[in-house]
Amino acid sequence: MPQRRAQIHKTHREVIGERAARDHAALKSLPPTPYLVAERHLRPVGKDCLVAFGGNLYSVPARKVRPRQLVEIRATKSQIMLHSTAADANGETLLATHPRAIGRGVRVIEETHWDGLPTGKGRRTTTADIPQPRRDRPLGEVAGPLQALLNRAAATRIEVGRRPLSVYDELTGTRPFTTRPSTRETS
Structure with missing residues (x-):
């Protein structure tokens, strides 16, 4: 090993022992508290x-x-x-x-x-320091058409338009799908 330290390194062209001593002197001491890996x-x-x-x-x-x-x-x-x-x-x-x-x-x-959880004996314990979600409307009141669809009772009051499928064919510019009897069936 001492022979190797006296040789010149082929990459950086310096004496290995001298380079090691210089690198060692440049190292800082370890911190007093270890690095926390979490x-x-x-x-x-x-x-x-x-x-x-x-x-x-x-x-x-x-x-x-x-x-x-x-x-x-x-x-x-x-x-x-x-x-x-x-x-x-x-x-x-x-x-x-x-x-x-x-x-x-x-x-x-x-x-x-x-501390602060319900005991299970019908008593509710609430905490004042935790913000609770705000409700702008009563629970039964619907907020809009989408909410009304989610609420079954309100969904029965929504009117849905009905139209024949040919309306969609006209809007898209396609011909309606028709079935033609095949030549095998007619013979």
Whole structure:
């Protein structure tokens, strides 16, 4: 190996040992904190404030999310961090941090995340800090013709024009399709 370091490299035409010493001196020290390698995924929040990832379920605070809201998962080898896709009033996006579950079918839950969920005893719990979708009209009122078609009761009141198919033939300039008896059938 010492003989090789004394040779001249055929590509850059420098003594290998001298070039190695210069390259080594130019290297910077490693940063004090290691580089964090994380997978990033978007997942919807369930009605029970659980997010599925890697065959496991992880909880998020009920007071900070709503069902079907997309959250970003940042998964490292040992940790799962759940972030909101929009920052809150303080500019924070982190919702929860959990240790990464080993195996599949594991539920990693922090009980305080369920504060604000209905208890199942007929009592509804609502959260004031989560904006709810605004409804401009009552649920039974239709918004237009398309919505009326989706609503069966309203669809029965829509009049549909009826016309013979020959109207379409005239509009397109084609001759109507007619069947002619074949020569075999007439003989």
